Amino acid sequence: MEEAIFKSSVLHGFVYVNEAFARMFGYESKETMLSTQPINLYNSKVERDLLLARVSRQGKVSNVLMSYRREDGSSFWGRLSVSLISEKGGDFLVGTITDVTIQQEQNEQLQENEQQLRNAQQLAKLGNWRVFPSDKRVEWSGECAHIHGFLATDYQDSFNIWLQGFEDISHIEIEQGIKRSKQMNDAFEFGSWYTIPGGAKKFLYYICGIEGEGDDERWFGTVQDRTELKNQELELISTQEFYQNILDNIPVESILIDENLKYHYISRNAIKDAELREWMIGKTNKDYSDYRKLKEDFTQVRDEMVAKAMQGDLTIRWEENMKTGDGRDTYHIRNLVPITLIQDQKPKKFLIGYSFDIxxxxxxxxxxxxxxxxxxxxxxxxxxxxxxxxxxxxxxxxxxxxxxxxxxxxxxxxxxxxxxxxxxxxxxxxxxxxxxxxxxxxNKRMAVQSEDVCLRKIVDDCMADLVYQTNYNKIDYFIEIEEQTCIQSDKLRIKIIVNNLLSNAIKYADSAKDNSFISIRAEWKEKGVTLIIEDNGIGIKEDYKDKIWDIFFRGTSTIPGSGLGLYILKESVKNLNGEIDFISKEGEGTTFKIFIPEQTV
Structure with a gap:
């Protein structure tokens, strides 16, 4: 939920609202919103005045539930937090509003349902009872006496006999719960195992209220014997937990598909996300595919396999490839086995599915x-x-x-x-x-050796090695690399890279040009350095650009060479986990860019 932020003058109205605030109240823009008087946003002027009085007294309020009105007249619930500040020009209110309409409606619906349930139980008169704590007296109906195993008149101290039977809640907790329910204007409900005077145990569920005060205080309510339901619940939970524990601990993904091709059960190993696993019950492969935004053929293949197993009463096996949330490929062997189970006293066909991670x-x-x-x-x-x-x-x-x-x-x-x-x-x-x-x-056989490599020294050493190469003295050199430009990397491979690029730039200089040049510079990037070597030589023909990295490829037979240089250069960059790119135009020159990442020492 996006917070709507505002600032308003106590006397003159809004001075600032954000886009979320304008959208929350249904206005087209912040500007339109700023011209609206704050009082028009409240469904109740009285509630607004009470709020302002409270803010004035306390300086701020937090998380106050208020009813608001949008520009189109519709209403919504919001939680308001606001502070009163003083600035030059007067007093201002600064705060936020969060739309909680859905939560509020859900709460109201829940309270209404609970009230209907309590009314139904009271109308049914299931185990009605009353207790008078001041004189330790108990009154209850015949059904209530049957549930507890004794009449209220059987014992002189029936109040304490009643309280002694509870196993999961104490006298103090019952008293505190009932009194708190009066403060909350709500019923106090609890369930507990109960031992009746004959020794038998029952699970009883109470709905309690309170009326009167002092010596006239009375507790009242209904009680229901839920022993059979509780035992069935415990047995079901125990059985379910037993088999689910087995399925969850076997390193196999398990599912159960009903005759409508919907998921009836999914093990924890199949889907680890509990929320998604619960959502999938009653859903189809198509629902799952749409949720995960998988390719259409994924659903087609699964549905074909499910239909083949269900209709042909055959055990089906296939290999499936899926992608995880972060894009990784996963592979499984899927199996579907048809079985018949009794459900609601009728035989129904299911498919047990199990799969292995491969x-x-x-x-x-x-x-x-x-x-x-x-x-x-x-x-x-x-x-x-x-x-x-x-x-x-x-x-x-x-x-x-x-x-x-x-x-x-x-x-x-x-x-x-x-x-x-x-x-x-x-x-x-x-x-x-x-x-x-x-x-x-x-380059082929030596592992990458990380050390401190100073790029300027590498370039100077390579230039010294190439000083006797043809064309060397006919070229102007521009080196823009600081002495302290160093990187953790493989010295040998960086020297191979620089030497090959400089040698080629010199070798393929354009003799027809009066001012041949070679520019060498380095630029620091995140986690590495980019080396840029530019020349105005003969350039690379368009047809050769996809072939220059091939081993033994030579673009011309008039200039000597082995055809290994650029292949070795590309492999060296690859071994350093770097990147290389170039742009070139025949007759104008070539620029190579090599990104060299920082190596871990």
């Missing part, structure tokens, strides 16, 4: 399937890796061998220098390829 089995199955998928992927990568290694390693070695033969056959110094430069280029390609293979191997 989440552990399914998780193991999914892990096995994932592992098989990983192994299949690894086998594919291994095949490609072996092929690429044999091809890409052999090419520069063959070039060196061929150039070596040329060097042996020439005596010209200038030609020899050219051959040696070509050999160096081939060996550089081989060295780069071997480094990528080493990075690939390290």
């Amino acid at each position: 989440n552990d089995i399914k998780r193991a199955q999914f892990r096995l399937e994932d592992r098989n998928e990983e192994l299949n992927q690894l086998n594919k990568e291994l095949d490609r890796f072996v092929y690429s290694i044999s091809h890409d390693l052999r090419a520069p070695i063959a070039s060196v061998l061929g150039l070596n033969s040329l060097a042996e056959d020439t005596a010209d110094r200038e030609e020899l220098d050219t051959v040696l430069a070509m050999q160096r280029e081939a060996l550089d390609r081989l060295d780069l390829y071997i480094r990528d293979v080493i990075d690939y191997s390290r």
Whole structure:
């Protein structure tokens, strides 16, 4: 229930109301509400005046039940809490109102029903009795004497004989309860086991009242022998608790469905929420599906299984997948067994349902399937890796061998220098390829090692390693990372990430541009840091954007490379539980963004 808040001047009316206040009284807006006089909101001017007088005396009141009137003339009940404050400009009332109309109507209905019950019992004259506490005298009807096992005239001290028979309530508690009922203007009711003079035990239920005062005070009421009902109730409770305790403690979900396909019983293991479990009794699978907002096929499958078991008199079993309230998948084996039970002296058909949680089995199955998928992927990568290694390693070695033969056959110094430069280029390609293979191997087999990693030092070290790379001196570098920008993470993998991105940015610089640049900056985010590397190089073709993460993919054959760099980069980010994204336009440049989460030490 939403609280309605207001502030009003004692003399001039409202100065503030919230939206809830305006809605509660049926006004279209707060502004319209503010122009309304508070007295118009009360059904009784007298009650309002009494309330204001009380607030004036006490300074505040809390939780006062009041009858209010909406703009359309309809009434409702509200609980008012208000305080009187003094501010510059006068006295003000500040408080809240809570709509309790439903609760009030329920209370009134309950009181009316209880009164009707008491009237019916009094009209039936079941065990009428009167007691005069001052002179310890008892008077009761013949039925009342039969219930208690003695006439009021059998004993000189019948009052104390009567009181001694109660087992669950004392003389003092009876007296206090009856006198309190007078103050509350209500009856005092209680039930107790009672021992009659012959020794037999009965369960008696009393409805008591009081009239008169002082020596004329009299207790009166009715009494009903509910022994048979109480014993049946206790037996039923005992039997129900016995079997329910068994069903609730067996690690199986149990239900009972009647011939109308409605739930007749649900065990605690089936639905742990007691309120939902109680609500489900008498409901169908469709009701449950609508309540949980499940997919339509859920109800269809269950109803098909229930109908098949009920109509075909068959035991049915199936596997069911459901989602928990927080979105997790759960798996069960469901079973339905038809049985016939006697209800209201007639044979009726039911379905006993029981199910087993197979989440552990399914998780193991999914892990096995994932592992098989990983192994299949690894086998594919291994095949490609072996092929690429044999091809890409052999090419520069063959070039060196061929150039070596040329060097042996020439005596010209200038030609020899050219051959040696070509050999160096081939060996550089081989060295780069071997480094990528080493990075690939390290990323695959090494666990994540958390340590304090300073990003500026990582960038500086990578720049130093790349200083001899072609195009390095033709580019302007902008590094916007503070010296103290550090994060708990895996130093090796962060270096692999930074080195690959910088190497690619240098390698794929656009030689047609006069001012090539590479920008490197870091931005702190919640629970991690985002590394941003931007360049104005040749960019990535639109057709290649979905392929750049593939192992051994190369966008061009004119620039040397292994095709491993971005694949290793993506795998390194994945191992750090990070995220990577990029935007690129051919001919304009590329920006990579890598989120690196803080690792637990």
